[in-house]
Amino acid sequence: MKEDYYDILGIAKGASAAEIKKAYRKKAVQYHPDKNPGDAKAEEMFKKAAEAYEVLSDDNKKARYDQYGHAAFDGSGGFGGGGGGMNMDDIFNQFGDIFGGFGGGGGFSGFGGGGGGQRRVKGSSLKIRVALTLEEVANGVEKKIKVKRKVQASGVTYKTCGTCGGRGQVTKITNTILGRMQTAATCSSCGGSGQILDHKPGDADAQGMIVKEETVAVKIPGGVEDGMQLKVSGKGNDAPGNGVPGDLIVAIETLEHETLKREGDNLHYDLYVSISEAVLGTSKEIDAVTGKVRIKLEPGIQSGKILRLRGKGISSLNGYGAGDLLVHVNVWTPKTLSKEQKEFFEKMQNNENFIPNPEKSDKSFFEKVKDMFS
Ligand SMILES: [Zn+2]
Secondary structure (H helix, E strand, O other): OOOOOHHHHHOOOEEEEHHHHHHHHHHHHHOOOOOOOOOOHHHHHHHHHHHHHHHHHHHHHHHHHHHHHHHOOOOOOOOOOOOOOOOHHHHHHHHHHOOOHHHHHHHHOOOOOHHHHHHOOOOOOOOEEEEEEEHHHHEEEEEEEEEEEEEEEOEEEEOOHHHHHHHHEEEEEEEEEEEEEEEEEOOOOOOOOOOEEEEEOOOOOOOOOOEEEEEEEEHHHOOOOOOEEEEEEOOOOOOOOEEOOOOOEEEEOOOOOOOOEOOOOOOEEEEEEEHHHHHOEEEEEEEOOOOOEEEEEOOOOOOOOOEEEEEOOOOOOOOOOOEEEEEEEEEEOOOOOHHHHHHHHHHOOOOHHHHHOOOOOOHHHHHHHHHHHH
């Protein structure tokens, strides 16, 4: 069993964003590698705390975690955070800001993550919108997405930054009420990479980068919702020099379906049948998200009846099962009648079989609605 993210940070479910940040900061300081050199257990705890914070500090991921637990991130691929574990570089790149200000005061000397004191700068993220049909949402899909990424131009060379001497950070001394405080700040000359451009080809920009179109295959799990964002690590812009590439953020947009309406993992379909079909019984073909489905209507079926086709809805985001397809039967009453048809219905009007006589087992519309939402 994977440990609960709230337990790792030592907070209760429902903790505020400020409490989550505070708890993570505390754990990060406690288990920081600078403070626990060579302590594998501390490093493990440091990584666990970062993973928990990565999920709980992101409203979107937190909501999914709160609903599905670790299953929200398992197996589906594509989603950042959880499962895969984070390496030290990721942690420092993503949460660098949370360590800011520890400088001299906290007893830390920059955050190299064991790599010689230099921070690896992360490239900027790219964001792209992807529109999905209901079928794609229901079953999951792999999309080939064209992105224009900044990549390092060939022939570019870098040299050590003179301002920070390649450390990527400069030390600031501030006089405070407690005495002289040392704080580390990102070097503004090199942006923290410790390197500056030495030589670049003519078509590269000021950082030695060119824009290149690339096709990225993004696996989108079934059950995603409009507005969700997937992170594809390393497919954003490259960072100059020895930096690590940023992420590609895929924003999901869902398209409406002509006949199927989504409600959570369930789908609703309005089926219209004629009076004679309802009386005599019939079979109908429906375009479900899983393909065509044929359903049988028994003779004497009532308008308002809901037929439930199990598992023909939207795949669950947690990877287990799928919702149902609910077919709502509507008997279509003709609005105009020929003389003969009118005579037929007038003749039937007082016929015993045409007088409504619901059985106890035929639930009313309101009872059915109540059942569906309970
Ligand atoms: Zn510098």
